[in-house]
Amino acid sequence: xxxxxxxxxxxxxxxxxxxxxxxxxxxxxxxxxxxxxxxxxxxxxxxxxxxxxxxxxxxxxxxxxxxxxxxxxxxxxxxxxxxxxxxxxxxxxxxxxxxxxxxxxxxxxxxxxxxxxxxxxxxxxxxxxxxxxxxxxxxxxxxxxxxxxxxxxxxxxxxxxxxxxxxxxxxxxxxxxxxxxxxxxxxxxxxxxxxxxxxxxxxxxxxxxxxxxxxxxxxxxxxxxxxxxxxxxxxxxxxxxxxxxxxxxxxxxxxxxxxxxxxxxxxxxxxxxxxxxxxxxxxxxxxxxxxxxxxxxxxxxxxxxxxxxxxxxxxxxxxxxxxxxxxxxxxxxxxxxxxxxxxxxxxxxxxxxxxxxxxxxxxxxxxxxxxxxxxxxxxxxxxxxxxxxxxxxxxxxxxxxxxxxxxxxxxxxxxxxxxxxxxxxxxxxxxxxxxxxxxxxxxxxxxxxxxxxxxxxxxxxxxxxxxxxxxxx
Numbered sequence: 241x242x243x244x245x246x247x248x249x250x251x252x253x254x255x256x257x258x259x260x261x262x263x264x265x266x267x268x269x270x271x272x273x274x275x276x277x278x279x280x281x282x283x284x285x286x287x288x289x290x291x292x293x294x295x296x297x298x299x300x301x302x303x304x305x306x307x308x309x310x311x312x313x314x315x316x317x318x319x320x321x322x323x324x325x326x327x328x329x330x331x332x333x334x335x336x337x338x339x340x341x342x343x344x345x346x347x348x349x350x351x352x353x354x355x356x357x358x359x360x361x362x363x364x365x366x367x368x369x370x371x372x373x374x375x376x377x378x379x380x381x382x383x384x385x386x387x388x389x390x391x392x393x394x395x396x397x398x399x400x401x402x403x404x405x406x407x408x409x410x411x412x413x414x415x416x417x418x419x420x421x422x423x424x425x426x427x428x429x430x431x432x433x434x435x436x437x438x439x440x441x442x443x444x445x446x447x448x449x450x451x452x453x454x455x456x457x458x459x460x461x462x463x464x465x466x467x468x469x470x471x472x473x474x475x476x477x478x479x480x481x482x483x484x485x486x487x488x489x490x491x492x493x494x495x496x497x498x499x500x501x502x503x504x505x506x507x508x509x510x511x512x513x514x515x516x517x518x519x520x521x522x523x524x525x526x527x528x529x530x531x532x533x534x535x536x537x538x539x540x541x542x543x544x545x546x547x548x549x550x551x552x553x554x555x556x557x558x559x560x561x562x563x564x565x566x567x568x569x570x571x572x573x574x575x576x577x578x579x580x581x582x583x584x585x586x587x588x589x590x591x592x593x594x595x596x597x598x599x600x601x602x603x604x605x606x607x608x609x610x611x612x613x614x615x616x617x618x619x620x621x622x623x624x625x626x627x628x629x630x631x632x633x634x635x636x637x638x639x640x641x642x643x644x645x646x647x648x649x650x651x652x653x654x655x656x657x658x659x660x661x662x663x664x665x666x667x668x669x670x671x672x673x674x675x676x677x678x679x680x681x682x683x684x685x686x687x688x689x690x691x692x693x694x695x696x697x698x699x700x701x702x703x704x705x706x707x708x709x710x711x712x713x
Contacts, residue, residue, distance in 0.1 A: 241581075242278070242287055242580055243288065244559045244579075245291065245557070245559075245623060245625035247294050247552055247555060247556045247557075247558070247628060248290055248555050249551070249553075249554055249555045251292075251378070254267065254290050254292050254405055256380065258403045258405060259379070259380050259403045261288045264286060265402075266288075266289055266290065267290050269348075269350045270316065270349040270350045271289075271348070271623055271626075272618075273349075273354075273357045279601075289625075291623070291625070291626060292313065292405075294552050296548070297312070299314040299315055301325060301326065303413055307413050307415075308410050308411065308413065309326070309329060310410050312409075313350065315350060315409075317338075317349050317350070317351065317354075317364070318343065318347050318539045320333055320351065321334060321346065321533070321539065322537065322541075325413075328416070329414050330371060330414060332440045332442065333371065335424075336367045336425070336438070338533055338537065339363055339425050340363050340364070342691025343688065344606060344618045344691045345603055345691065347539070347540060347617055351364050351409060352406045355368070355409070356398060358392055358395070358396045358398050360395060360459055360460055360461075360462060360463060360465060365459065365465045366423065366457045366458065368409070368411065369388050369389065369457045370421065370441065370455040370457040371421070371440075371442060372387075372411050372455070373387075373410065374409075374410050374411070375388060375408065375409055377405070377407070378407045379404045380403065386399060394464065395464070415444075418444050419442065419443065419444050420524045421441060423439070423520065424438065424516040425438040425516075428503060430690070431690035432604060432691065434503065435459055437461060437512045437513055438460060438516070439513065439517050440455070440520070441456050441517070441521060442455040443455075443480075443524055449479055449480075451477065451479070451480070454471075454475045455467065456471045456475075456517065458492065458496055458513055460509070462498070467495075468496075468513075468517070469495065470494065471492040471495065474491055480521060480524065480525040484521075485522060485525070486518065489513075489521070490514055493511065493514035495513075496510050534684075534687070538677070538684050538687040539676065540615065540673065540676065540688060541616075542611075542614050542615065542675045543676060550631065552629050556628065558625045559579065560577065560580070561576055563575065563576055564586075565628060566631075567631050568587070568593065569637025577590055578590040579624060581624045582601075582624055583610070583623065583632075584598055584619040595634055595636045596608050596619060596634050596665075597662070597664055599661070599665075599693070601620045602621075603618045605665070606662070607664065607692070607693075608620045609692070610633060611668065611672065612626070612627075612632055614631070616668060616669055618691070634664075635664040638667065645667070645671055646709040647667050647670045647705065647709045650705040650706070653708070654704050655701055656701040656704070656705035662692060662693060662694045662696075666689060666692045666694070666702055669688050669689050669691065670705075670709065673685065673706070673710075674706075680706070680707070680710050682707065685703050685706045686703065689703075
């Protein structure tokens with residue numbers, strides 16, 4: 241694990257740390273991939289993490305005067321889901337970010353991190369490739385703009401140098417009069433699923449509704465995200481009738497070079513490329529087709545959105561023995577140990593707050609859900625030093641002095657527990673949902689707990705308890 245943790249408060253400070261520590265350092269924002277890679281031994285030789293979440297103004301989504309959308313390096317998946325600009329002018333990206341993990345993961349994971357991790361199954365790379373993205377890389381030696389198509393060298397390999405930081409993601413906003421796009425993903429379950437196949441399509445049309453320009457990109461079927469070039473060429477000059485859609489699907493499938501793995505065989509993947517490409521094209525052809533995005537998505541951000549991490553007075557370097565000062569459940573804590581742990585283990589082992597449970601330790605089960613600076617997160621995927629200067633709420637702090645939280649009370653009344661191990665995570669997700677949507681629909685309740693697994697029950701009593709807490713019958 242890491243030996244020191246640098247909370248950078250400016251880009252120059254972060255770049256200076258990268259220049260000093262080189263290949264032994266990594267930039268972290270969400271860290272949802274990196275922590276697992278370090279713990280599993282996929283990334284070795286890393287002793288320094290450089291946290292950039294305290295650098296101001298890096299979480300902005302903006303449209304410039306030239307019609308270019310810019311995403312800062314701290315833009316999370318949930319920010320894209322909640323952004324009217326992204327939904328309207330970059331729909332494939334909104335669709336993809338909504339299908340990443342679960343709400344707790346989307347609150348921490350960043351689009352920049354998804355690009356840098358460079359897995360061919362990552363959901364955001366495919367639509368961003370279709371949208372024509374470029375990334376800006378900066379070091380102390382200067383800055384360079386790299387097209388996303390030139391960014392990847394292979395599986396989990398990019399052209400980034402050890403001293404570079406990704407500081408901007410940019411792409412042309414879709415022209416609503418002439419362009420349409422869609423993203424389709426096939427996973428083995430409805431949430432928390434790695435893509436078996438994903439497909440993004442962006443098309444431009446003339447005034448006669450003939451296609452003038454195309455991008456058809458495929459994920460999880462090659463070492464990197466690829467273009468289905470024959471399908472792209474075939475679509476130009478044609479209208480999107482059923483015959484065209486069927487042929488384009490066949491050509492896209494022919495471009496795939498998948499492998500067999502635990503999620504699917506190569507033959508199955510190739511067949512599903514055809515199916516997913518046709519679904520994307522049909523969605524584009526029908527302006528009234530459902531996009532898969534709810535009108536009011538559950539974010540687990542609480543009663544107000546897009547709150548940045550609390551500012552620090554200056555860049556701090558935290559090593560073993562140096563205090564992590566934080567506030568948990570309204571009480572000030574100082575930790576002199578646990579610097580190379582996750583937040584989950586800091587809470588349990590150093591803080592004695594054992595209500596937060598460790599189930600999978602890889603962001604799959606939600607038993608470790610806590611509120612970090614007002615947002616629900618998986619504490620097993622947060623580095624412990626991120627707690628420095630932060631506000632944390634665990635299940636121990638949820639109840640008031642004289643009464644249980646309404647969710648806690650209805651869980652008791654409805655019998656919404658069995659072994660009880662997963663219960664703290666469910667209660668935390670539900671409590672944040674009710675803060676965000678005081679009277680949620682059943683669909684919103686189900687969205688809120690997509691990141692929480694229960695091994696004992698059929699979820700019916702859990703859903704009923706959350707509905708009852710929100711005033712439902």
